[in-house]
Amino acid sequence: MSPRLKRTGFITIFLLPTFIFFCLFTLYPIVKGIQISFFDWSGRTKEMDFIGIQNFLDLFSDPIIWTAIKNDYFLVVGKVLGIMLLATIFAVSVTRLKVVGRNIFRVIFFIPNVISVVVIGVLFRFVYNPNLGFINSFLSLFTENPVQISWLGSENLAMWSLLWPSIWAGIGFYMILLIAAILSIPTELYEAADLDGATQSQQFWSLTLPLIWEQMKVSILHIVMTTLNGSFIIVWIMTEGGPDNSTQVMGSYLYQMGFRQYHMGYAAAIGVLILVLSLITTMALQKLLSKNTTELA
Amino acid sequence: MKLKTLLLCSVICILLTTVACGNNATNTNGNGTNTEKPATTDTNKDPEVTTTGLKGDFEIQYFVGGYGDAWWLEVIEGFQKANPDLKITQSAGPKINEQMQPRWISNDPPDVVYIDGAGSNERQMIVDDQLMDITSFLETAVNVDGEKIKDILISQPSIFNGDKNYNLPLVFGSWGLFYDKALFTQNNWAVPTNWDEFIAVSEQIKASGMPALLHTGVYPYYINGGLLDSAMVAANGGDTSILTSQVNLEEGSFSNDAVKKALAQFMQLVDKNLIDPGSVALNHTDSQAQWLQHKAAFIPNGLWLENEMKNDIPAGFDFGFIPSVAQAAGENNIVIPYTATIAIAKDAKNPDAAKAFLQYVFTKQNALRWAEITGAIMNVKADLSNSSASGVVKDAMDFFNSDTTTVAPVTVLNADVEKVKQDSIIALSIGKITPEEWMTRLEEAAAKARK
Secondary structure, eight states: OOHHHHHHHHHHHHHHHHHHHHIIIIIHHHHHHHHHTTEEOOSSSSOOEEOTTHHHHHHHTOHHHHHHHHHHHHHHHHHHHHHHHHHHHHHHHHHTSOOTTHHHHHHHHHHHHHSOHHHHHHHHHHHHOTTTOHHHHHHHTTSSSOOOOOTTTSTTTHHHHHHHHHHHHHHHHHHHHHHHHHHTSOHHHHHHHHHTTOOHHHHIIIIIHHHHHHHHHHHHHHHHHHHHHHHHHHHHHHTTTOSTTTTOOHHHHHHIIIIISOOHHHHHHHHHHHHHHHHHHHHHHHHHTOOOHHHHO | OHHHHHHHHHHHHHHHHHHHHHTTSOOOOOOOTTSOOOOOOOOOOOOOOOOSSOOEEEEEEEEOSTTOSHHHHHHHHHHHHHOTTEEEEEEEETTHHHHHHHHHHTTOOOSEEEEOSTTOOHHHHHHTTOBOOOHHHHHHOBOTTSOBHHHHOSSOOOOBTTTBOOEEEEEEEEEEEEEEHHHHHHHTOOOOSSHHHHHHHHHHHHHTTSOSBOOOTTSTHHHIIIIIHHHHHHHTTTOTHHHHHHHTTOTTTTSSHHHHHHHHHHHHHHHTTOBOTTGGGOOHHHHHHHHHTTSOSBEEEETTHHHHTTTTOOTTOOEEEESOOOSOTTSOEEEOEEEEEEEEBTTOSOHHHHHHHHHHHOSHHHHHHHHHHHSSEESSOOOOTTSOOOHHHHHHHHHHHOTTEEEOOOOOOOHHHHHHHHHHHHHHHTTSSOHHHHHHHHHHHHHHHHO
16 A cells, blocks of 8 residues: 555544534534425424425515624624724733733633623623613612613613623633734834834834734634624523514524424524525625735734 | 635535435425414214223323422323223423424324423424314213313313314413502502503502503513403403404404404503513513512413412512403403413324323312412312412412303414514504504414415
């Protein structure tokens, strides 16, 4: 046996378990999901009625899915801006600035990241409670009558109220990534900048930001992907898509249609939509963010 | 270029796989999940099923939740004693619905199923043609004590597909309004018995600085069950057929005069600001906890409330229950029941044993034991005065046994229409839509479900 063939066999043997796992638990469910989206199926019987693209036609004429898409992208944009802004500020603060007790701050900022999203959802339900919640209680200190704002019950406020816990829960993780990126920047560069008389602000814009840009790109893509695929949890825990579907996201609507209203085919079509939108968004973002670091400098 | 080629190849592969997979599925000419399948035939016209000396295999599936499994074990043990040659298999547990789902999908169900808990939906099972039509069996079926089963039920079985019964309500509970008797006594508030009294006392409560009513906005079926449904029946002159016509998705059943009147009553609560404004964002535990803390006087809920909140009930709190308030003075109370039902699988391998089991279960003695073991009510008229059922349950039982009470049948709406109904009551409560828009939404949803 030639060394080349030996090597190929060796690689194949070691890759095979992972490949089988990938096919069984990733590729097959995706293909199966796409297949189910062409059927009318309750998910509870053997019988499946093939209806072609009817689920997709129904989907695009369903006003709730448009609300869900809008809400998903609201969370995407809000989380990208909110998390990246705050994570960058905190990361720079605990690395480049002479902040007292910066290690304690690192831990404090990271704590929300180790709490389960479910717990965060429940926690913020208490915070937003109109009668007993922290926010209204705090606001009531400054008013004559008790403040009774229904943060999760008002269609205008509910999505904003869902956005903040999502940001709060994500800051720590991305802050750690950015801290690692900042700490990998050679200190000589900053020393040279100091000698040239660059201010902290100039150093940030001309040195830090360009040199951590690659890490920020990865972070942004990661936030987008996890939001499109994972916003379901926080929404389901806090509002279940209400009031009157105003906080529905694609994931929660998928669950609602599949497991509450027994339209598994329709739910699968929503799943396909999530897949397609995730791919399109990711590719568009990659194109948009493909500036190299020297262009930023 | 490479990326484009890769993407194109991926799409082609996925489509080919999809088509290939699709060929394995059964293609039928069904009209959608909302279309109810033709009713199955009631195969056994003879109700005189023997309840002893049965042979063969018999399997029962039952969910184990808040009621526990002690009652089931006791009843099944008794049934086994009566039928020593019957090999009984119990498939039970808190996750049993999910665990048994593959067997239902592959047409290998148990003989009898108690439909309760997460992952269960009796209406969907009927739509999916999984339950036996037991209409004619129930017409004449007697229990082991010789009593006609239908005569001793508190709530009659739900009607599907026009006039068919596929399941039998086993657990009986009622929606209604709950209040703290002690609070009412302390404030000299009169417990309302009709709509005018309810509005009067609610305004009195509001004037004292407390919202009259809070509800579980995240789960709007609480306010539908506890307030709106009884209002629709009351507005229909106490005729419960309005709910049946809605279940049957009859045109106009969501926009008739009775519905208009009921919605107008609901709008009184909205317009007079009698509903706690934060309710819309509250889930069941939040709303119940706040009600226990006297953040409002009334809460629409079900009879499980006291048991569910038993660890949080403040000292001196005395549960009061009113099944309905929407009726005019002198008219009957309306009971909107909720239930968990028991049914026979359409593909039951031992239908005789399944029917015999139903005849064995539905007795006054078993109802008494249910109350004693679970603290709740079984769907059989029984004297619970000496049982260990809770005070509020006994109060409720007094209503159920009263001549001035109308008990509606248990109704389960089409899931899509139910969702629209839930969304719409919330939209109505926050002033997003008008009663006319509520009716339009529901009629459209019903029309869509009829297709």
